[in-house]
Amino acid sequence: MNIVDKYHSFTDSKELPKDYLILKLRMYFNKELYQKRIISFEIYNNMQNLLIKKMNKIIMDNRV
Numbered sequence: 001m002n003i004v005d006k007y008h009s010f011t012d013s014k015e016l017p018k019d020y021l022i023l024k025l026r027m028y029f030n031k032e033l034y035q036k037r038i039i040s041f042e043i044y045n046n047m048q049n050l051l052i053k054k055m056n057k058i059i060m061d062n063r064v
Helices: 003-008 018-035 041-061
Strands: none
Touching (some): 018 041
């Protein structure tokens, strides 16, 4: 199972746009960067919060 399949299984992509899946992948990459100590916790945390806000917006826009 590759990364796309892994995150695809947690998201009902039939109802959400591909942008949502891309944001989930960005969250994964952000986590990897932090775990490898390439970015600081502050950057990691800010990026995660920003991505979550964008993902929530996509969900709310597609609920209609």
